[in-house]
Amino acid sequence: MKLRWHRHGRSAEEIAGLPVVTATEMRAAEQALFARGTPSFDVMSTAGRAVVVAIQQRWPTPFKRALVLAGPGNNGGDGFIVARELANLGCDVHVAAAQSRDLYSGDAARAVALWGGHIARLEPGALAKLDEGDCVVVDAIFGIGLARPVEGQVKAVIHALHGSPCPIVAVDVPSGIDADTGEVLGAAPRAALTVTFGWPKRGHLLLPGKEWARDLVVADIGCHDADLPGLGAIPRVNGTALWRNDLPLPSAADHKYTRGHALVAGGATMPGATRLASRAARRIGAGMLTVAAPREAHPFYLIDQPGLIVREAAGAAGLKTLLEDRRFTATLVGSGLPADSDTRAMVEAAAASGRALVIDGGGLTAFADAGDVLAGFGRADIILTPHEGEFARLFPSLKGDKLVRTREAARIAGCTVVVKGADTVIAGPDGRTAINADAPAWLATAGSGDVLAGLILGLLGQGMPAFEAAAAGVSLHGMAGAAFGPGLIAEDLPELIPEVLRLLSEVDPE
Ligand SMILES: NC(=O)C1=CN([C@@H]2O[C@H](COP(=O)(O)OP(=O)(O)OC[C@H]3O[C@@H](n4cnc5c(N)ncnc54)[C@H](O)[C@@H]3O)[C@@H](O)[C@H]2O)[C@H](O)CC1
Numbered sequence: 001m002k003l004r005w006h007r008h009g010r011s012a013e014e015i016a017g018l019p020v021v022t023a024t025e026m027r028a029a030e031q032a033l034f035a036r037g038t039p040s041f042d043v044m045s046t047a048g049r050a051v052v053v054a055i056q057q058r059w060p061t062p063f064k065r066a067l068v069l070a071g072p073g074n075n076g077g078d079g080f081i082v083a084r085e086l087a088n089l090g091c092d093v094h095v096a097a098a099q100s101r102d103l104y105s106g107d108a109a110r111a112v113a114l115w116g117g118h119i120a121r122l123e124p125g126a127l128a129k130l131d132e133g134d135c136v137v138v139d140a141i142f143g144i145g146l147a148r149p150v151e152g153q154v155k156a157v158i159h160a161l162h163g164s165p166c167p168i169v170a171v172d173v174p175s176g177i178d179a180d181t182g183e184v185l186g187a188a189p190r191a192a193l194t195v196t197f198g199w200p201k202r203g204h205l206l207l208p209g210k211e212w213a214r215d216l217v218v219a220d221i222g223c224h225d226a227d228l229p230g231l232g233a234i235p236r237v238n239g240t241a242l243w244r245n246d247l248p249l250p251s252a253a254d255h256k257y258t259r260g261h262a263l264v265a266g267g268a269t270m271p272g273a274t275r276l277a278s279r280a281a282r283r284i285g286a287g288m289l290t291v292a293a294p295r296e297a298h299p300f301y302l303i304d305q306p307g308l309i310v311r312e313a314a315g316a317a318g319l320k321t322l323l324e325d326r327r328f329t330a331t332l333v334g335s336g337l338p339a340d341s342d343t344r345a346m347v348e349a350a351a352a353s354g355r356a357l358v359i360d361g362g363g364l365t366a367f368a369d370a371g372d373v374l375a376g377f378g379r380a381d382i383i384l385t386p387h388e389g390e391f392a393r394l395f396p397s398l399k400g401d402k403l404v405r406t407r408e409a410a411r412i413a414g415c416t417v418v419v420k421g422a423d424t425v426i427a428g429p430d431g432r433t434a435i436n437a438d439a440p441a442w443l444a445t446a447g448s449g450d451v452l453a454g455l456i457l458g459l460l461g462q463g464m465p466a467f468e469a470a471a472a473g474v475s476l477h478g479m480a481g482a483a484f485g486p487g488l489i490a491e492d493l494p495e496l497i498p499e500v501l502r503l504l505s506e507v508d509p510e
């Protein structure tokens, strides 16, 4: 039985490249599976057994007791399969269900029929069993069939579960989490582990669902990617599978002029951002890096990077003149710059130069009241890297979850858009999207975004295609953060890139 593990906050490589599906897409794929002749009850049995195997892998010492909370549908049906399998392994299993046996239908009714034990009512009193400890709770109330906020007894049970010392294992989706958006509908239990089937759902990777699902196991139940309608437009889990073939690695024939010449527009008031970005761009392999800045700022940039080239450039006109030199291959404007008309003019000059361009920080918020101007850029090799707040100011009218909004912004702007966060979403103007799942919380530190912008700049400058450069920059940023762990500050990140690249070179692609 193939189980792919994604431990919360750690490497997502086991699920990297997988489609991230909606409930509708999942149901379509299941129907294709059934149409190929696999009985739907066999799929439910496989799903239930996958939950048990995942529990055994996560907690090798068997639990004495289990409390299975079963909903009225097939998620509940899975729960009854789990109950029987655990009982067959000698576990003292108790089941509390949302309805009586006779009300179940279809596959769930078959699963209930196989459960010979008592079935209590699904209400807070059923949780008394947990007081005895050494117990696992199996949340099989709602899965992808959740259709409205939970309420009544279910909500009361979920609230009663909060703070329980017994780990909760969610079947398919933590009950109350919207599988398509990650929203909490009414209430949801905090799972220690979520076992889903076929592919990750968007609600497992988008906030807040990602925090409720915690460790995620994706169990193979026999579905094929080809069963998914519109596979090309379905988001993917970000990771090396999406970009490693495009990662620029030097060859013996390379020299500094062949590995790209990146340019960062530096300011005089907040040079730290430019210093972090330029260091990151060089660490990821940019052959040469020029900081274009007012003369009075030059000493800031040469302090600790003698390998930098620093050129005089006063405002947009100065940048425009510099960029007439065709040796520059990519530009970053906005890191450490004020969100004002001068910065906006610099962004427009850089965009007009035709170079690949990363727009970050003040370069983004300079367009806060003029998202339509950004929309005019219309080039995939222009990459916007807003955090959620900047994104909301740039595209205030967009509605829906983060994936929907990011994809729509990329379509409107005709650019590649990276909306940063614990659930960073990357979208290309062609509709391609990726959700990043492995950003450690340590990355939430000042300057971290400047390093990311620099990583993407450095990859662009070496000729990496924009979507892959954005996806790789986000992955490498997360890998560097994870390599350092607690106490991370932004200055550490560029210095961890060599180790991350070495580890990547040691891991042969499948
Ligand atoms: N054969 C298959 O398709 C497989 C499905 N698997 C599991 O089945 C669930 C999906 O089952 P489904 O019956 O469609 O929905 P749920 O069990 O998630 O929900 C049950 C039922 O509850 C009603 N409902 C929805 N929201 C609420 C609410 N807030 N309050 C009360 N009632 C609500 C609604 O009528 C739903 O239909 C999937 O997640 C898997 O766990 C197998 O794993 C694979 C085979």
Ligand SMILES: [K+]
Pocket (backbone or CB within 6 Å): 075, 139, 140, 141, 142, 143, 170, 171, 172, 173, 174, 175
């Ligand atoms: K569930």
